[in-house]
Amino acid sequence: MKLFTYQDEHLSVVYSLTKNPDALSQKIHVHNDYELYCFVSGDARYMIEGREVSLRYGTVLLMRPGELHTSILDSDKPYERYVLNFTADALPEELRESLLSPFRDRPLGELNCYRGEDFPRVTPLELLSSFCSDSETVKLRMRTMLPALLMLLQTAAPHRERLSDTRSEGAQMVDFVNARLCDPVTVSMVTEEFHMSVSQVSRIFKAATGTTVGQYCLTKRLLKARRRIAAGMTAQQAAQECGFGCYSSFFRLYKKRFGTVPSSERNDERIGELRE
Numbered sequence: 001m002k003l004f005t006y007q008d009e010h011l012s013v014v015y016s017l018t019k020n021p022d023a024l025s026q027k028i029h030v031h032n033d034y035e036l037y038c039f040v041s042g043d044a045r046y047m048i049e050g051r052e053v054s055l056r057y058g059t060v061l062l063m064r065p066g067e068l069h070t071s072i073l074d075s076d077k078p079y080e081r082y083v084l085n086f087t088a089d090a091l092p093e094e095l096r097e098s099l100l101s102p103f104r105d106r107p108l109g110e111l112n113c114y115r116g117e118d119f120p121r122v123t124p125l126e127l128l129s130s131f132c133s134d135s136e137t138v139k140l141r142m143r144t145m146l147p148a149l150l151m152l153l154q155t156a157a158p159h160r161e162r163l164s165d166t167r168s169e170g171a172q173m174v175d176f177v178n179a180r181l182c183d184p185v186t187v188s189m190v191t192e193e194f195h196m197s198v199s200q201v202s203r204i205f206k207a208a209t210g211t212t213v214g215q216y217c218l219t220k221r222l223l224k225a226r227r228r229i230a231a232g233m234t235a236q237q238a239a240q241e242c243g244f245g246c247y248s249s250f251f252r253l254y255k256k257r258f259g260t261v262p263s264s265e266r267n268d269e270r271i272g273e274l275r276e
Contacts, residue, residue: 001016001017001018001019002014002015002016003015003016003017004132004133006132006138006139006142008139008142009089010086010087010089010090011084011085011086011087011090011142011143011146012084012085012086013082013083013084013128013131013132013142013145014082014083014084015081015082015128015132016080016081016083017078017079017080018042018078018079018080019078020076021042021044021073021075021076021077021078021079027070027210028047028068028069028070028209028210028211029068029069029070030066030067030068030069030219030223031063031065031085032065032223032226033065033085033086033087034062034063034064034065034085034086034087034088034100034103035062035063035069035083035084035085036060036061036062036083036084036086036124036149037060037061037062037063037081037082037083037084038058038059038060038061038081038082038083038084038124038125038128039055039056039057039058039059039060039061039080039081040057040058040080040081040082040125041057041077041078041079041080042055042073042077042078042079042080042081043073043074043075043077043079044071044072044073044074044079045071045072045074046061046069046070046071046072047069047070047071047072047208047210048061048063048067048068048069048109048112049067049068049069049108049109049171049174049178049208049209050109050168050170050171050172050173050174050175050208050209051109051110051168051171052072052168053113055071056115056116057116057125058115058116058117058123058124058125059113059114059115059116060113060114060115060116060124060125060153061112061113061114062102062103062112062113062114062153063103063112064103064104065223065227066220066223066224066227067108067109067112068209068210068216068219070210082125082128082132084128084146084149086146088100090143090146091146091147091150092147095147098154099147099150099151099154100150101154102150102153102154102157108174108175108178109171109174114153114156118156119152119155119156120155122152123152124149124152124153127145127148127149127152128145128149131144131145168208169194169204170204170205170207170208170209171208172194173190173194173201173204173205173208174205174208174209174216176190176193176194177190177205177213177216177217178220181217181220181221181224181243182221182224182241182242182243183243184243185213185217186213186214187201187202187212187213187214190205190213201213218253219257221242221243221244222242222253222254222257222258224242225238225239225241225242225244225250225254225262226238226254226258226262228241228242229262229263235247235250235251235254235262235263238262239251239262250262
């Protein structure tokens with residue numbers, strides 16, 4: 001049940017409470033924008049790029065464009081959270097680089113977890129709660145809230161490394177694949193690196209990402225190509241740089257994934273830049 005929702009071209013905020021989370025289908029997914037997730041209540045964990053994070057009241061998680069993530073519900077307790085998605089254009093241009101640094105300036109899937117007690121005064125949960133109420137000034141308040149939230153993250157930055165989870169086998173496999181993302185990565189390469197059978201690698205990798213090695217690489221490569229095209233690169237060059245040897249195959253896969261042809265997204269600032 002959505003208790004509050006706001007959306008414009010560059011920003012969306014949802015506060016929701018799911019009373020029967022056992023019926024809620026949680027799938028690993030990826031966005032083209034930035035996401036700030038704030039946990040309120042429930043019995044849940046979170047998975048980001050193969051790294052599992054425990055959730056407790058006030059936990060804040062950050063996902064940048066291209067990071068696979070999902071919540072994992074461990075019981076039928078009501079599940080309550082805030083989810084804020086935004087593009088870089090939602091921020092004042094002069095503050096954009098600084099405010100986005102907690103999302104960008106870190107390894108993939110790491111250093112993106114904050115706890116409520118790490119904020120010296122106001123917490124992100126308190127700020128979200130105060131802003132998410134219906135009124136005539138909601139649009140102005142939402143645009144005010146976003147920079148304030150991101151400034152809060154900078155005050156807690158020294159704590160985020162302490163909260164980074166250890167690298168499980170699944171996370172190590174994800175790191176191995178991401179380091180070779182635009183090369184022809186196969187399951188056999190992963191099995192050789194980790195000295196495991198194909199079935200073991202497939203099971204561990206799918207548990208960490210929700211998909212196979214092949215599908216993971218394809219999704220990430222398409223997202224990477226999309227951002228290069230949006231930044232002004234030609235579709236042919238983006239396809240080549242992201243490991244697609246055949247442009248016609250890239251064109252078909254791109255259209256199937258995004259519902260549009262590659263050339264239509266040149267200079268689309270909403271897609272932004274992917275930093276791995």
